[in-house]
Amino acid sequence: MNPKDVLLTFPELLLWFPLISGLIAFALKKSDQAKKWALTSSFITVGIVAASLFFTDQKYFNFNNVSYFWMPSIGSSFALMYDGMGRMLCLLTAISFPLVFLSTYNNDYKKPNSFYGLMLLTQAGLMGVFCAMDALVFYFFWELALIPVYFLSSIWGGEKRIQATFKFFVYTFAGSLLLLIGIIYVYLHTPEGTFSLRTFMDAKLPPGKEKFVFWLFFIAFAIKMPVFPFHTWQPDAYEQSPTGVTMILSGVMVKMGVFALIRWLVPVFPYATQIFSNIIIVLAVIGMIYASCIAWMQDDIKRLVAYSSIAHIGLMCAAVFARAESGVEGVMVQMFNHGINIIGLWIVVNAIEKYWGTRKISELGGLANTSPTLTIFLVIIALANIALPLTNAFVGEFLMFNGLFTYGKWTTAIALISIILAAVYTLNMIQKVFYGPVRAHYPLAGVTKLDKGAIIALSVIVVIIFVLGVYPKPLIELTINTVGAFMSKVQGL
């Protein structure tokens, strides 16, 4: 089939639809309209992704790939591809937004049209990152996803939002600029002088330089993930952003970093990866233990979840660099599951903050007595977060540790400590917040019931947790080809 036979390919549709509906949202003046519009639009996006899952076969190549000339003079083309990993992450992006919109449906924002417009633009940027096949296009979206988030957090965030968001912005901007130099450097050494991923993989870098350029790429991705010691922006940013944005930041945006490792770092620099994987795995494991310990000490639930997220991402990073097939498969599964679970956690935290007016563990207690529904949801999601069997995270973590084990026994043993720590801090939090004596803080305005929207969102999340915990096969099958391609790249040495 000729590419021209297809009017719009899936990646284009996923890119343009949120973009345009985001722009329309800006124009909607009434607060309810923007809200409803955003919700509808995000549901349609889910529909598009769901439809695209039926067109994975090679014979539908033209539905999933597109490439226009963009800047022929420097060999950049607007190339998008929709492979297994991209599909999985687009699915995650598509599902997260309605969950976010539903669960925060009763939150009132000033200037709601701008809020929802910027959210939808973020979605478009994320889709672009996950589908880009051209380094310059990738860089474009990588940066573009950042700008709306900067505005979202700075306008609608907490008290110290300006400093926290600014730190976040400067960190990631510095990282992206280093990435840009790296991209330029590789581009100048590609055989055909183009920016496409394929020629990037064929680029012949001088041996000494490959190591150097590897770090330019890695630092940019490490800041985004974030991996120890580049993580210091993250707890502040999560704490200060409005909850909806925190969900997107932690659920989807950090996956950009892991995704970029698998697509743009390891396959492009297989030799340097081999040399440096030891250092990076050590960093990641240190980060896991360190973040878990800090999480244990936190009094603020939001910061606790933020640090636990650093620990989880550290494990994904280590598993990528262990370069074992099961480990990488685990990363794929876990990217999706972690995104879903952490959104669930944030919904619960949001509810607690809304009804009890505080997030401090020391000030809360006995919530189970007053709001049993919330407690049930939280316990299920928290158990998924510490990867109990039968929950979705267990599959991913098991596979990742399996992969890490082939890399080194001791490393795995040390990394496993973080799982124990995760159980400690999570259960500690549940115990103090939900059980025990009822503390002085009474629910604000006597409301203890969850919003309808939040209940729907949490139910969906719980269903996903159990379904994927028992039957993870669809996710694995979706990404199996990507993993295969990745492995052939790292084993072909």
Added chain:
Amino acid sequence: MIALILSALWGVVMMFSGIFLKNKKAAAPVAIIGIIALLVVTYLEYSTVLYLDADIRGMLKFSPFGQVFTGIVFFCTLIYFILNATEFEETGNDTFEYYALIFFILSGIGLVTYFNTLLMLFLGIEIISIPLYILAGSDKKNLKSNEASLKYFLMGAFSSGIMLMGIAFLYGASGTFYVDGINVATAGFSPMIAIGLVLLLIAMSFKVSAAPFHFWTPDVYDGSPTVVTSFMATIVKVASFVAFLCLFDNAFGKVHADWQILVALITAATLFIGNITAVFQQSVKRMLSYSSIAQAGFMLLAVFSLNTFAKEGLILYAAAYSLATIGSFAIVAKMKDYSLEGFNGLGKTQPFLALMNTIFLLSLTGIPLTAGFFAKYYMLIGAVKAGNQIWLVIFAVLMAAVSAYYYFRVIQAMYFKEGNAGTKPVSPVFKYTLLFTAILVIVLGMFPSLLTKALY
């Protein structure tokens, strides 16, 4: 050639129309007609419809590069005129003369773009500088403006002296003023040539306000009326850069490797001083002055790398930087308070101006989808390709990250801080022109090849 003559002639026309048309408000339309005529003529010359065969003894060389560049200059000046028409009237009584001086400067810019001998380069630079000394002091009753004018004059005269000395050394070594002859003579790299080269490098660094020869810049830019600062910091500055690039490309291209490290050091110093000092400014006008030093550092990368990317990049940079800075300065000029606090809450009081300013500042930072991104990108790619000084590229990029800090402080002030930013009344024409400029910035950010392919 015709555009060059016309720009000088139109300066005279402006002066005379000042005598006949007493109304100050008539000045802007006459100037705009002139600049549109210049644009049309430049386009016709570019597409070789018009051609004037005058015997200039090869002292000027007309190339598509120069024509595209003067086209950009005229276009930016047009936007600058439209945006600043009221400011011109408020600065002083001699509105027609201000426009006339600017037309003379434009003819000087023509000379420094097309020069083929050092004589023409020197003439061009002087024709640019002398009207600027006057313009810097055009707010006669303001002490700061007087100080700016005097300071600029002394520093400018000093650097012209250095430049003349450099030219003399080069003449002594090669026996010619023609850049080709000098290029041939650099083959035997004698001490005389080296001294001449270094003197010219210093003089040009003065003109483009590169560190460590930048000390005049903040005071002059801050003291001059905002409308003049806007012109000096954008159009004059990029013109000096084109002269810088052409001079070092045509006259010293053969010995590029010998002086490259010098330029690298100047670039690094400029980037460092410009960016770090801009961080500490409390006045937006002064911040933009320092940021113009910082942007000069980025443009110096073109002189450092001296390849096709550098040339294309400088053209893009000239357009992107001039458009964004002219727009941003025009908004500053409309503010009642130039300090950072003066911008607090502009997003509420004047949402349109705030949005436009955000686009310009994002472009100056170099965020994708704006022209500034590709300008920086071409500079970086040129510098990486020039090889061997990767540290400089990384340093430049880190400094670009620093620049995000002070540009975003303005955005923060506009949107996230509470305040009641006051502006002077703005006309619809002003708004539409700003919108048009912002659209151009974004279009160039998506399709930079619209501009770069015009070079060939």
